Amino acid sequence: MKPDRHARTMLPIPDRQVPGLTTYDAKDPDTAYPPIEPLLPPDGAPNVLVILLDDVGFGASSAFGGPCETPNAEKLAAGGLRYNRFHTTALCAPTRAAMLSGRNHHSVGMGSITETATSAPGNSSLKPNTKAPLAMTLKLNGYSTAQFGKCHEVPVWQSSPMGPFDAWPSAGGGFETFYGFIGGENNQWDPALYNGTTPVEPPATPEEGYHLTEDLADHAVSWIRTQKALMPEKPFFVYFAPGATHAPHHVPKEWADKYAGKFADGWDVQRERTLARQKELGVVPADAELTARHDEIPAWDDMPDQLKPVLERQMEVYAGFLEHTDFHVGRVIDAIEDLGVLENTLIYYIIGDNGASAEGTVNGAFNEMANFNGMAALETPEFMRSKMDEFGSPSSYNHYAVGWAWAMDSPLQWTKQVASHWGGTRNGTIVHWPNSIEEKGGLRSQFTHCIDVAPTILEAAGLPEPTMVNGVQQSPIEGTSMLYSFNKPDEPERHDLQYFEMFGNRGIYYKGWSAVTKHRTPWVMTGGGLVAFDDDVWELYDGSVDFSQARDLAAENPEKLHQLQRLWLIEAVKYNVLPIDDRTADRANPDIAGRPTxxxxxxxxxxxxxxxxxxxxxxxxxxxxxxxxxxxxxxxxxxxxxxxxxxxxxxxxxxxxxxxxxxxxxxxxxxxxxxxxxxxxxxxxxxxxxxxxxxxxxxxxxxxxxxxxxxxxxxxxxxxxxxxxxxxxxxxxxxxxxxxxxxxxxxxxxxxxxxxxxxxxxxxxxxxxxxxxxxxxxxxxxxxxxxx
Known part of the structure; x- marks a missing residue:
């Protein structure tokens, strides 16, 4: 391997002309200049594909023991590694901002979603220019870069046709190509799409068979093929982030019908089945316990009989949606394999940007906007029954019930938004890189986090963390490379301290222990008064013997709890988490929240x-x-x-x-x-x-x-x-x-x-x-x- 001639800590890499003889006449035989060489990363740098699904709980996909068939995830895991202690932030935009920068979500201003941004630095939705995105670093080192799918990181006041476009993927984000949508969710049948920063219409209608996930996969496959046809010497970085399986749960009927009758026993039984399957696969320890159902989550047996067929259909539609998504992810992977470059492609398949979504109310929703407007009562059981056959279709904007979200997080507590507990933050993740991962089908249980993805990719590519990007000195990356774990299953974890916070739900992980407190319930959009932060009840778990946070040790070990509570405060100060902000309606008003409008x-x-x-x-x-x-x-x-x-x-x-x-x-x-x-x-x-x-x-x-x-x-x-x-x-x-x-x-x-x-x-x-x-x-x- 020849030595790298570039000093890559300053980006863009400065152009340096080698001094030498300058002749007067180009025909002079002494005229000589080195050939122009395209910028490339160091020899051996892999192609990179990061797949990030949306709102998929730890216990949803079959790759991690769930009821939703994901054969492509299973195939990838059989040739690579499963990580069963990989964590996100409990919400979509924060996870994406953290993953794409290698910094904690409050460090890059994304304490929550863009729509609830405030003027506080940790919640502003503005990424400091001292924390350049991974795609920019890779592009400036010679990678071809492209993003397909969801981008929820654009501040809302910068999302109009006039920009500014600094936070858009194809401008300040570092992606040379972007095809997808700006915002938290999209209609899978009739999406609002952008090609770069230009609005475009879908190429077909739902009646003609259009579906957003298929369209995104089409574009990703086409781009990858074109990149390898025209620039085979350059590696690519592709970020494939379909809006699936975020609500609305839209999928062709035949995919949902495959699951007819499979959820008739309800969510309580489903959790038991999932845990049993997880233990068979070995993705959870044999002594892992099923955490108890909280009072806020109704038992299946307590649901109205007339609603149960609707609830079953909600889950059938969701399961079909996830399988359909995995199918199209498989098309992207197959395209890479067909080109003969799969062996040297580092693939992250992150099955969810947070836990399963409990934003669909205890009954689920035919139109989830009803709950967001405090009007869920309009969707009576009679109305839901009348619409049952339309769930998942272009006439629906549907979501499943809270109980299903809880079941899809088996065996963990809680759901999306609840950053305190693993149900909100633990997501099954697969890493595949045949050239550099020796074990096929292995399991890795070191604690890892979405901020670890960026430093892993840089280390895999042989690239240094930049100290200067576009003339701005960079702050250190806060994640830890996972590369050490690829071929050392028993290597002690290197990421052993991590805070969590979302809307006042908060937690801290330190060397196996976790201290957590749930402050608010995700599906309570209006009303439901909150206690003071100091009155929140903290729990303590020993992760070395308790995979699922099933045994609260707070009463038995108060000193350890107090130690971790203090550590949470220290980390909160370090990463701009304070002030904790649990407001809802106030943050929806830009004048009160302090963001521009x-x-x-x-x-x-x-x-x-x-x-x-x-x-x-x-x-x-x-x-x-x-x-x-x-x-x-x-x-x-x-x-x-x-x-x-x-x-x-x-x-x-x-x-x-x-x-x-x-x-x-x-x-x-x-x-x-x-x-x-x-x-x-x-x-x-x-x-x-x-x-x-x-x-x-x-x-x-x-x-x-x-x-x-x-x-x-x-x-x-x-x-x-x-x-x-x-x-x-x-x-x-x-x-x-x-x-x-x-x-x-x-x-x-x-x-x-x-x-x-x-x-x-x-x-x-x-x-x-x-x-x-x-x-x-x-x-x-x-x-x-x-x-x-």
Missing amino acids: LIRGNSQQFFPGMGRLSENSVVSIKNKSFSVTAEVEVPEGGVEGVIIAQGGRFGGWSVYVTGGTAKFVYNVLGIQEFATVADTAIPAGTHQVRMEFAYDGGGLGKGGDVTLFYDGDEVGTGRVDATQALVFSADETTDVGYESGTAVSPDYTPQSSRFTGKINWVQIDTGDDDHDHLIDPEERLRVAMARQ
């Missing part, structure tokens, strides 16, 4: 063609009176199409024209639709079309009266009996002159939604109406200038 004042103007605007990019019309005014030009013969729409099939509103007549529809969670139609068609020519909503007041989510106007003249009235108080959608957007994603109203489809006339402008005004139903040019200018 694109929206100021009570008016906003839009222009034709603007679209893919997230809820954080649009003035909020929730829980208040508002009006929508548009100046449109109507051709002879009439007009059709959307003027402006926010949200989609599972909640939102739209002002549009059908049959030449203006119409306003408010869609509550896809369950209730309230429509107001004008009495007459819009005449040909230039006109102002206006919709006014007069909010009833008296609390959140109330109704109101609707009035439609043409040029200030009333042309229709109607009523909205209820509204969505907090959020329309996690992935649907606001569009002007068309509607992307799914349609708010069945009167049109996204494909038929384009406005056939001309829209000059649209304006949303919030607050009480002043009864001036026309907006003059001077008023529009005032609104525009007020937003500068």
Whole structure:
């Protein structure tokens, strides 16, 4: 192996011209320059594929003893290593930010998700430029880099079409190619997609067989093949992060039907079966205990009989979704094998970015936005039964019940968001690298964490941790390389101290011991008062003899507990965890939370063609009176199409024209639709079309009266009996002159939604109406200038 000629601790690597003879005439025989060589990492650096699934608990996949078949994970594990004590942060964006930087999630500003960012350094959602992402380090060392799938690390005020794009994967993130989505979740049938920073539409419809996971795999396979065809000498770094199996649980029906009847005995029995299978596989110790069900989680036998068929179907859909995801992960791995480069490809298959999600309520949800808006009561058992056959289909936005999430974390306590207990943070992980891992099918039980991935990849590639990136001095990586464990199963663990915190749930691991305290319950979105942090009850576990945290030793060993509690505080100070923040509604308000916002004042103007605007990019019309005014030009013969729409099939509103007549529809969670139609068609020519909503007041989510106007003249009235108080959608957007994603109203489809006339402008005004139903040019200018 020839010595590496680059000094790689400073990135980009400085260009250094070798001094020598400079001739006058290029034809002079003494003219000589070394050939231009492309930048490459050190000899032997492997290709790298990091696969990160979403919301998969430790006990879900068959590779770790679960009921959901994952044959490709099993195949990879048979040729590599299973890690049964690999940990995440208990939530998606923090895990991703930590994994991609090699630093703890509060160190890179991602104490929780971007939507609840505050001005505190550990919760700002802003990654310091002193902590360059792994992809950037690899790219600047000669790797080809690409990401496919989910990116939930963009601060919400930077997620509009105007950026800035510093935190987007293909800009500041270091990935030369990005195809996927920005945000926490996406509709698998009708996703909001980006190619780089440019919004793109899915290449097909659900009716044509489209599914997001398949699309992502198609792009990943194509990119890998192209990279090896054009740059075979360069290794690649591919980050494949499908939105699966995050809710909504969307999968073709035949995949769910494979599991028909397999969950009829419920979640309590399923946990027992899973633990037995885990012991057979050896992925948990033979003496591992099944942790008890907490009172907050209902027993299967206590669930209403009329709901049980729905609950079974929820789990069948989820299991099919996970198997379907593993199938498409297998396609990516197969493409690498077909190219003959699998032997020197380091693969991480991380089965979940946190524990299983318990955000679907104790009954599950046909539309999970119901719970997010405090309206879960709308989804009665009768309603759920009526929708049972639609779970997983394009007409659903579904999630499974809390009990299933708990079962998918077997044999551990709790679920996603609960960073205190292993049910929230322990995720089965497989590492495969035939060139450098001697044992096939081995098990590794050293404590590891998602911040260990980056330093492992750097060590495997023979690359130093950079001290300077883009002119900024770098802080040390906080993770520990796992490479030492690849061929030494009994080597003592090197990562022996790790804090955990999420929404006040917190814990500390130190040399086998863990001290933990659960502060809040994930599925309680509203109400449910919290105790003071100092009144939280701490538990103590000895991991050397208690794999699952089944035996609390706090009463028996108070000194050890106090030692670890003090250590948690020290680590919390070190990594910007303080102040602990368990607020919910307050953090949803950017003014209170202290994060920037694109929206100021009570008016906003839009222009034709603007679209893919997230809820954080649009003035909020929730829980208040508002009006929508548009100046449109109507051709002879009439007009059709959307003027402006926010949200989609599972909640939102739209002002549009059908049959030449203006119409306003408010869609509550896809369950209730309230429509107001004008009495007459819009005449040909230039006109102002206006919709006014007069909010009833008296609390959140109330109704109101609707009035439609043409040029200030009333042309229709109607009523909205209820509204969505907090959020329309996690992935649907606001569009002007068309509607992307799914349609708010069945009167049109996204494909038929384009406005056939001309829209000059649209304006949303919030607050009480002043009864001036026309907006003059001077008023529009005032609104525009007020937003500068």
